[in-house]
Amino acid sequence: MNSLKLDENQLIENFEAKLAKNEMIEPKDWMPAQYRKHLIRQISQHAHSEIIGMQPEGNWITRAPSMRRKMVLLAKVQDEAGHGLYLYSAAESMGISREEMLEQLHTGEAKYSSIFNYPTLTWADMGAIGWLVDGAAIMNQVMLQRTSYGPYARAMVRICKEESFHQRQGYEIMNVLASGSPEQKEMAQDALNRWWWPSLMMFGPRDEESPNSAQAIKWKIKRETNDQLRQRFVNQTVSQVEKIGLVVPDKAIKWNEAKKGYDFGEINWDEFWTVVKGNGPCNKLRIANKIKSHDEGAWVREAANAHAEKNNKTKAA
Numbered sequence: 001m002n003s004l005k006l007d008e009n010q011l012i013e014n015f016e017a018k019l020a021k022n023e024m025i026e027p028k029d030w031m032p033a034q035y036r037k038h039l040i041r042q043i044s045q046h047a048h049s050e051i052i053g054m055q056p057e058g059n060w061i062t063r064a065p066s067m068r069r070k071m072v073l074l075a076k077v078q079d080e081a082g083h084g085l086y087l088y089s090a091a092e093s094m095g096i097s098r099e100e101m102l103e104q105l106h107t108g109e110a111k112y113s114s115i116f117n118y119p120t121l122t123w124a125d126m127g128a129i130g131w132l133v134d135g136a137a138i139m140n141q142v143m144l145q146r147t148s149y150g151p152y153a154r155a156m157v158r159i160c161k162e163e164s165f166h167q168r169q170g171y172e173i174m175n176v177l178a179s180g181s182p183e184q185k186e187m188a189q190d191a192l193n194r195w196w197w198p199s200l201m202m203f204g205p206r207d208e209e210s211p212n213s214a215q216a217i218k219w220k221i222k223r224e225t226n227d228q229l230r231q232r233f234v235n236q237t238v239s240q241v242e243k244i245g246l247v248v249p250d251k252a253i254k255w256n257e258a259k260k261g262y263d264f265g266e267i268n269w270d271e272f273w274t275v276v277k278g279n280g281p282c283n284k285l286r287i288a289n290k291i292k293s294h295d296e297g298a299w300v301r302e303a304a305n306a307h308a309e310k311n312n313k314t315k316a317a
Ligand code: 3HC
Pocket: 041, 042, 045, 046, 047, 049, 050, 053, 080, 083, 111, 112, 113, 114, 115, 133, 134, 137, 140, 163, 201, 202, 203, 204, 205, 209, 210, 211, 212, 213, 216, 226, 276
């Protein structure tokens, strides 16, 4: 029987049976409207994060301390653009257009990760971002390789491979600075102090304050909660901080044998929501830059569309 003949309850039953068997939901499969809406929101905002995330690091490409560092940073920023394109394509497979998503970003209707609204003040910030921000992103994205929507899960597999390189190059920058001159070590510690807490905020609000998590877990969009991933990130990162001789900027950090993890201090949730709601240090700058580059790039889109149209006409003739 095809979907047209089955009633809604039967369709939901079939959908949930697929999830129960850990089968992927594909673009042509029937899915509840809310599932589609939830994923369009999450995937498009993930894509926006990748694209906006190019700005803080792009700020240092022309000021990298060596040709090697410049090439590595350039490659990373280019990777992020590619991640954005994969994710926009995954979102488009759910029936939203690129133009609509970009409009939502430019008008402030759509979110992107709060982390990209902080300024990059020194070269050490390139290390802290690669190490902590991409490290936190990997923690989340490895989990998303098992998300129930096929195109999203497959995009994650490719993205995670590239993120690992991003994290490693960032940690290497921090290690070199931390074992350099006292001024270099101080620069690394300062960057760690400024990026530590905003990196923990990347995982989202506490589980009990997350309006989307329960549904995301039910539909296997999320396989782990915000707090579980955040805890795993802290557990992994504290030893990395100590290994390069820096200090975690949280006096409450303490190993808790009972839970086999670190206890850590309270996140500043007022700061989190202030930034998420568009009032962080760089929100307005990031969106203004994005709109400017979109407008300046209009001629490229027009030329590409004209070329595609001419090609289609030639093929049709
Ligand atoms: N920044 C901005 N908004 C955030 C946020 C953050 N750090 N954390 C949560 N929010 C928003 C959510 O989008 C949601 O708002 P919405 O309903 O209007 O979309 C609200 O706060 C409540 O949060 P929830 O936890 O209920 O929302 P989710 O279930 O969607 O969980 C999430 C939030 C964990 C970010 C989830 O959306 C997710 O896993 N997204 C995919 C991964 C992603 O987007 N990562 C961003 C970084 S990408 C990156 O770092 C690129 C790398 O190359 C450096």
